């Protein structure tokens with residue numbers, strides 16, 4: 001999302017995270033198999049962490065120069 | 069390893085007190101990430117203990133309340149993100165408002181957890197009411213410990229946000245130099261990351 | 276005067292905050308409808324307040340805390356620059372050289388105290404039957420000896436020698452986070468005080484491992500002990516973090532990863548271990564504390580908990596912790612053997628790989644401490660194999676040491692003697708480890724003196740001998756004085772013989788099935804124990820020589836040269852002791868640290884512009 005402004009980018013990520021949270025909730029109460037539920041929750045959690053760590057916490061700035 | 073790779077050829081400037089501001093920032097940033105890394109092992113061990121003791125068993129919790137506080141915490145990340153981005157663009161007014169919003173949402177979250185504790189349907193004692201079921205106690209143990217440790221981080225995060233807010237209002241920090249705010253906000257996001265795992269582990273894993 | 280204000284200020288604010296914390300706890304308890312006073316609960320809250328008060332009182336407030344409120348701070352470097360003499364060791368000082376010496380001195384005192392406790396233990400065990408002390412006292416002394424020695428083993432080399440030498444060896448002027456470095460040190464005194472007070476607060480019953488259910492049920496100083504050890508863990512974690520970042524970012528130009536001295540590599544890997552695993556001990560103890568003071572049920576089988584959980588979490592730290600102990604020992608041994616064999620270190624890359632391999636494997640072997648604890652049988656095989664796999668990297672380190680000695684011109688000064696002893700002793704400790712890692716033999720040997728002999732061979736024989744190698748090696752650099760070589764050699768042989776007698780013979784009652792941690796044993800083991808005790812006294816007395824030599828040489832020893840060993844590495848290319856900023860001109864690294872006698876090898880260090888008064892040519896001479 002290189003052409004987007006910094007604020008918009010963050011809000012888009014937040015919307016994605018919110019949708020994922022709701023879906024995660026619906027998925028958990030809807031699915032009956034424990035294994036499937038566990039796997040689904042684990043994958044969602046990892047995906048959410050990726051979004052937060054990359055777009056909110058800017059982990060890449062550890063190894064890439066910061067743009068001023 | 070990427071960090072190591074990027075710095076494989078030694079350093080440009082010499083020594084701690086002669087470090088350039090850019091380098092100081094990088095060093096602080098990596099240090100803070102290592103701190104998160106180290107903290108996540110504490111959280112991770114408790115998370116693992118929960119499954120070690122109970123498998124995927126779970127007592128009844130208030131699903132609606134859980135979803136609401138999760139959304140509140142997510143909303144606080146958005147305000148936190150706004151504050152940091154505003155600082156980077158030099159918009160101090162917006163940053164102040166966003167910090168204030170984060171603080172309020174953080175307090176709401178903490179109060180939510182406290183409320184959750186007061187209505188919890190599990191305890192730390194074997195009771196008639198729960199048919200003397202040990203699993204009830206163990207769930208209480210891991211639930212209170214995990215949410216308690218997380219809430220302690222939320223509260224300390226709120227404290228740091230308040231300090232950052234006061235300093236910002238007093239005229240500290242600038243577009244170029246605001247590590248105090250960035251680090252606090254990174255910490256806040258980290259607390260959110262923990263909840264990303266704790267919420268499903270405590271509320272959703274048994275459906 | 277300065278020292279008195281620092282310590283007095285720390286104690287004053289610390290005590291005040293302690294009482295404040297107790298009050299706050301009482302208030303909270305009444306608010307939520309409990310009795311106002313519960314010894315362990317109130318004391319825990321008091322301890323946390325007291326700890327913060329102490330830190331702020333010793334100087335963190337002025338140099339750090341004020342910053343959080345947007346106030347102006349004092350220059351944290353002021354304490355090192357002033358001509359303060361000995362007083363700078365008693366202040367919140369951010370100079371890594373001062374902190375290194377603070378750590379070293381503190382932990383030598385802890386080491387000697389815990390050593391005296393070992394003498395009491397051996398006195399009691401000299402004869403069968405109860406001779407000198409009650410069972411309760413025995414447990415307390417044993418527990419204190421254990422935990423204090425563990426603390427020495429994880430902090431003396433890392434905090435002491437590591438802090439002192441690593442920034443010098445990589446050409447930095449300090450650690451990456453100097454104030455946090457001071458913080459790690461100043462967290463230690465409250466820990467030491469709490470531990471030393473525990474006999475008066477109810478004693479200790481659980482040994483250093485604090486297994487539940489006993490640690491939950493016991494009415495002893497357990498909670499105080501828990502919070503003290505958690506604090507100590509925090510100190511290790513912050514220290515580890517600091518080393519990792521320092522080695523990553525503070526290296527002088529040209530100091531590539533392939534040119535790092537072995538000791539720095541070992542510190543780097545050790546720091547990762549401390550950073551990644553110490554939390555295990557803390558979490559385990561937090562769970563015990565919560566069970567004790569908040570009525571949680573982690574380990575209460577009746578309420579559904581599981582005491583085995585503790586052992587898993589605990590050993591998840593405490594096995595990697597044994598590598599936190601031994602890797603610095605290996606690092607010093609390779610460093611010293613490299614310089615004192617006067618030829619390039621053999622298989623440098625493989626030795627580095629071995630350190631990294633140990634880092635990787637150390638996290639997946641913890642259950643070898645639990646073979647008899649009731650873990651499922653299917654876990655025996657994997658943990659057996661994983662444990663024995665670690666012999667491969669360990670073997671590489673041995674090969675590197677032996678290959679360096681091979682055909683080298685050994686210069687048998689005291690540091691070298693100690694370094695060679697590390698290799699010799701650890702071989703014995705490693706071999707007994709194999710017996711313990713094999714499930715069938717371990718089922719017989721678990722919880723006997725064989726285990727005690729094993730870990731003393733690895734920790735004392737490996738790390739503590741390494742610690743002394745390092746102390747003698749860097750003594751001239753740290754103090755600017757030279758120690759007395761004759762006395763040092765006397766110390767070495769005395770300690771070496773005493774150590775090997777004590778712990779070699781200790782395997783024997785172990786194989787006979789003598790249980791550890793018990794104050795008494797059957798008549799039939801009398802002879803073995805008598806010999807072990809007498810040898811232990813021999814070992815213990817050897818430190819008198821060391822203490823005398825250490826203090827006497829520091830006070831009135833002959834002045835040391837900048838580079839008495841003619842070593843190539845950076846720390847020897849500056850004056851002894853080094854100036855506050857370490858190097859007067861920035862060093863540039865051009866060659867490998869161990870290229871002794873290699874034709875055409877570039878010197879390890881050059882200075883730009885060339886330093887006045889520092890030894891010429893960046894080392895390499897001094898055969």
Ligand code: HEM
Nearest residue numbers: 597600601643644705708709711712721722726730733734
């Ligand atoms: C060569 C590799 C090693 C192997 C295969 C090994 C194996 C073992 C095993 C299986 C045990 C459990 C014994 C039992 O309780 O039944 C043990 C105990 C122990 N080892 Fe090692 N070990 C090795 C190296 C080390 C090193 C390097 C250290 C420390 C520097 C160390 C320190 C300890 C300690 C402290 C204990 C006992 C802990 C306690 O129960 O209090 N070991 N070792």
Ligand SMILES: [Cu+2]
Nearest residue numbers: 594597643644
């Ligand atoms: Cu082990």
